[in-house]
Amino acid sequence: MAVIITMIYYFVFLFLYLSDVISGVSFVVILLLSLIILSTVLIMYWKKRAIKRKFMLITSLMALLFCYEMPLLFYDANTHAVYRYIDPLEIYKGSGIYLLGVNRVDFQFTENKKAVIDLLNKQQMDYLNITKINNSDRYGSKNRQILKWFHLGKSDVDQMRDNVKQFLGQEDGRINEFLNSETIEGSSAGLGLALTGLIMRDDLQNDLKIAVTGAISETGDVLPIGILKEKMQIAEKAGFSLMIIPSANRKEAMEIQKKLNIKIKILDVAQLDEAVLLINELNGKSK
Template sequence: MESKQSVEDSLNKQHIQFLDIIEVTNFDLYGSKNRQLLDWLLLKKNDFEQMRESVNHYLGQEDATINEFLNRDHIGGNSAGLGLALIGLIIRGDLQNDLSFAVTGAISKTGDVLPIGLIKEKIQIAEVSGYSYMIIPSENAEEAAIIQKEQNITMQIFDVSHIDEAVQMINELNDKNK
């Protein structure tokens, strides 16, 4: 296609819903292929396996519910790490939550919240799904603020740099909404 606008026009004419159109360069394609080759050759842990390891290390144990999620087909990446660690804390009884949150963010073994990709799409999906609150990595906060303004996103977006901040924020919001 000649431009992003021509792709958008074509999709609209066909009544195909879309969130965004992203130009993919040869650099993107070859970078993706190279990362996949490194994964296949076991020269580097993929993001998904790193997330599994970080969540289990942070929680200090494996959990059957979390493993059930992690063992599903057709999932990958690391952006579910923060959400899974928070679920682990809820399962253990270390965190109480009565509110509905959208959560995205990778985590390290020590609980640091790491940036993720596709933040715009994740925010749009959370908004369309009716979430009132979303927790994202602090390193994605600037981009999220721009997206929130440009897309007229009404849900509250909170950014955290460590899982402890997410726990504190969840506790405060639950106390406020009692």
């Protein structure tokens, strides 16, 4: 029962944190004070075996929760994310398949969007979009970093590598070279890499210039991606007339296209095989 109460107590404050009611520092301090109080009670009742056993358990649990959440102290400083232009990348020259990436720069201790814009103007930095970082974003970043520290689970990049390999049936040196870059994050290049791999081994021909974004699953499903607005802006700025996206992002893409008056022809696919058929149709070919 004591463990259940402790977890409810923890989740109440976690909910308040994720709802942006309290800061990461406040959340961690609350856990620390709770740990101190429990430790004090444990010392006071050390000679009473029944109480000691109960408080040792919940004190140990609170200590684990505190250690797990303590890295949040280093994430509170990040207040705004700035998204900047990156040239679309064709990893196999002549493939016509261009991967879309976005440069993200986190700004610390900035009060509002105007303060960020002033800093960007002083540094003469162009940007596509500025977003406020909320506690949910910070919490996700913290959890991903912990998984990375302890090598638990696959990173998005490693999962993308496996899924592309699964679809192509083999590894490719140029694709691996791209994935080994320290600047690569996320999984939204999966669709473009799989199509590029097919072109490199002559299983697909493409004479057009196409911007491509989309993650893929092991079975070839095309999965939704984030930062779509900025990727569409980059594709337009780079002069593309065609852009392939996941079908799951179609509604969002149509809204962005209307709002920003983007002239690119947006094509959506739900399966890798569907993307292959689409490229063949665009090139006036049938397989």
